[in-house]
Amino acid sequence: xxxxxxxxxxxxxxxxxxxxxxxxxxxxxxxxxxxxxxxxxxxxxxxxxxxxxxxxxxxxxxxxxxxxxxxxxxxxxxxxxxxxxxxxxxxxxxxxxxxxxxxxxxxxxxxxxxxxxxxxxxxxxxxxxxxxxxxxxxxxxxxxxxxxxxxxxxxxxxxxxxxxxxxxxxxxxxxxxxxxxxxxxxxxxxxxxxxxxxxxxxxxxxxxxxxxxxxxxxxxxxxxxxxxxxxxxxxxxxxxxxxxxxxxxxx
Amino acid sequence: xxxxxxxxxxxxxxxxxxxxxxxxxxxxxxxxxxxxxxxxxxxxxxxxxxxxxxxxxxxxxxxxxxxxxxxxxxxxxxxxxxxxxxxxxxxxxxxxxxxxxxxxxxxxxxxxxxxxxxxxxxxxxxxxxxxxxxxxxxxxxxxxxxxxxxxxxxxxxxxxxxxxxxxxxxxxxxxxxxxxxxxxxxxxxxxxxxxxxxxxxxxxxxxxxxxxxxxxxxxxxxxxxxxxxxxxxxxxxxx
Ligand SMILES: Nc1ncnc2c1ncn2[C@@H]1O[C@H](COP(=O)(O)OP(=O)(O)OP(=O)(O)O)[C@@H](O)[C@H]1O
Ligand SMILES: [Mg+2]
Numbered sequence: 001x002x003x004x005x006x007x008x009x010x011x012x013x014x015x016x017x018x019x020x021x022x023x024x025x026x027x028x029x030x031x032x033x034x035x036x037x038x039x040x041x042x043x044x045x046x047x048x049x050x051x052x053x054x055x056x057x058x059x060x061x062x063x064x065x066x067x068x069x070x071x072x073x074x075x076x077x078x079x080x081x082x083x084x085x086x087x088x089x090x091x092x093x094x095x096x097x098x099x100x101x102x103x104x105x106x107x108x109x110x111x112x113x114x115x116x117x118x119x120x121x122x123x124x125x126x127x128x129x130x131x132x133x134x135x136x137x138x139x140x141x142x143x144x145x146x147x148x149x150x151x152x153x154x155x156x157x158x159x160x161x162x163x164x165x166x167x168x169x170x171x172x173x174x175x176x177x178x179x180x181x182x183x184x185x186x187x188x189x190x191x192x193x194x195x196x197x198x199x200x201x202x203x204x205x206x207x208x209x210x211x212x213x214x215x216x217x218x219x220x221x222x223x224x225x226x227x228x229x230x231x232x233x234x235x236x237x238x239x240x241x242x243x244x245x246x247x248x249x250x251x
Numbered sequence: 252x253x254x255x256x257x258x259x260x261x262x263x264x265x266x267x268x269x270x271x272x273x274x275x276x277x278x279x280x281x282x283x284x285x286x287x288x289x290x291x292x293x294x295x296x297x298x299x300x301x302x303x304x305x306x307x308x309x310x311x312x313x314x315x316x317x318x319x320x321x322x323x324x325x326x327x328x329x330x331x332x333x334x335x336x337x338x339x340x341x342x343x344x345x346x347x348x349x350x351x352x353x354x355x356x357x358x359x360x361x362x363x364x365x366x367x368x369x370x371x372x373x374x375x376x377x378x379x380x381x382x383x384x385x386x387x388x389x390x391x392x393x394x395x396x397x398x399x400x401x402x403x404x405x406x407x408x409x410x411x412x413x414x415x416x417x418x419x420x421x422x423x424x425x426x427x428x429x430x431x432x433x434x435x436x437x438x439x440x441x442x443x444x445x446x447x448x449x450x451x452x453x454x455x456x457x458x459x460x461x462x463x464x465x466x467x468x469x470x471x472x473x474x475x476x477x478x479x480x481x482x483x484x485x486x487x488x489x490x
Binding site for chain 1: 295298299300302319320323324326327328329330332333334335336337347348350351352353392395399405
């Protein structure tokens with residue numbers, strides 16, 4: 001059998017195909033997500049969730065101010081509450097997203113598009129995360145003002161701890177999402193988180209004091225780096241639905 | 252060309268699809284079966300909503316799951332029960348889906364208007380979806396599937412709830428579109444596909460019963476030496 005010699009175009013095409021398949025250009029996942037966010041836009045990412053966010057902040061801020069004025073807390077109570085509260089807004093918002101998604105059943109179409117609801121999910125996690133950090137930051141400042149804490153390093157430490165705990169929670173959350181997206185599991189995760197923190201505080205006070213109150217700020221920064229690195233590796237798995245249960249919402 | 256190889260799907264031990272092997276080339280494929288035989292499950296797998304428990308679906312030799320975005324760019328999917336944001340207008344909803352499909356803004360606006368016009372929704376395009384009738388919503392569902400002018404169109408009972416005029420119009424649209432495309436069309440309404448389908452897929456007992464042309468199928472069952480109608484063939488198959 002005689003095989004025709006390939007044309008230059010065929011040669012070029014197959015070379016570029018081999019290169020493309022062998023070494024796909026990897027864009028940083030955060031840059032990709034930012035570009036996607038710009039493309040989709042805030043309102044379409046949030047789907048009416050922005051309406052829930054306003055009362056949520058209001059209730060949250062009110063609660064914090066109320067606590068600040070009516071409860072005298074020891075320093076370790078403060079640290080504990082930072083650990084308990086920093087993932088709360090994030091987790092609540094995401095549960096609401098899932099509820100909305102389930103209730104409206106829009107995910108079937110969203111899953112069949114080029115960008116699926118898992119792309120949306122990550123954008124929502126990002127927004128819920130930023131929002132959570134902002135709300136908690138504001139709460140800390142409010143608290144600091146009402147208690148005249150400014151001048152001390154306490155607020156700074158609390159802020160570092162808040163960011164660290166949030167990023168750790170975020171990373172654990174993404175692991176969970178890769179196993180199952182069920183809301184019950186998400187709520188159990190938050191519940192377990194709180195129970196573990198309280199138990200450590202009560203029964204291993206030395207460890208609590210070290211981890212929450214005395215950890216050098218540099219180590220906090222290292223934790224941020226490590227968590228962001230982990231997230232960078234995990235988030236594409238969410239997008240490409242590489243989880244154990246394939247993240248199949250409809251099953 | 253889509254190739255389905257040894258595909259099965261289990262839900263917690265319940266087998267919804269067992270060992271399907273077949274191929275879809277260009278053309279309209281009518282997918283028929285009684286309720287619960289697995290049409291929706293098969294179409295969800297073709298749309299990558301579900302991943303098969305075993306087996307693989309290939310597009311021109313490449314695993315569609317591996318293709319990911321590249322594959323989803325080629326498809327349009329209309330679910331059997333389609334959800335929508337109740338406070339969106341048809342126009343906003345379609346533009347939103349267009350963004351998810353990666354279509355540029357100006358092209359999206361053009362496609363949206365053209366489809367709304369074609370499906371008789373142009374006049375009501377800025378009304379909220381919650382004010383739409385069932386048949387109007389169904390047409391929005393059809394419109395979103397066609398937004399990216401897909402090479403593979405996956406339709407799960409697209410005409411449920413449409414009146415006879417709209418059904419006829421939908422058939423015309425499909426026939427017009429079909430050139431060079433693969434259309435998978437599941438339905439209970441045999442007459443919807445009888446005249447337009449190139450081939451008929453039948454599922455029976457959660458597995459593939461046949462993939463043949465309409466005439467082949469009608470000739471399988473002869474009555475007084477004459478081929479039966481597709482409807483009769485359907486009934487005889489499942490009796
Ligand atoms: N998520 C699920 N969990 C468990 N069982 C399921 C699930 N989805 C489908 N099934 C089962 O799988 C079988 C096939 O369902 P499927 O929806 O694919 O049927 P169908 O042919 O589309 O039916 P219909 O004509 O009524 O639309 C049914 O017996 C159904 O009960
Ligand atoms: Mg069905």
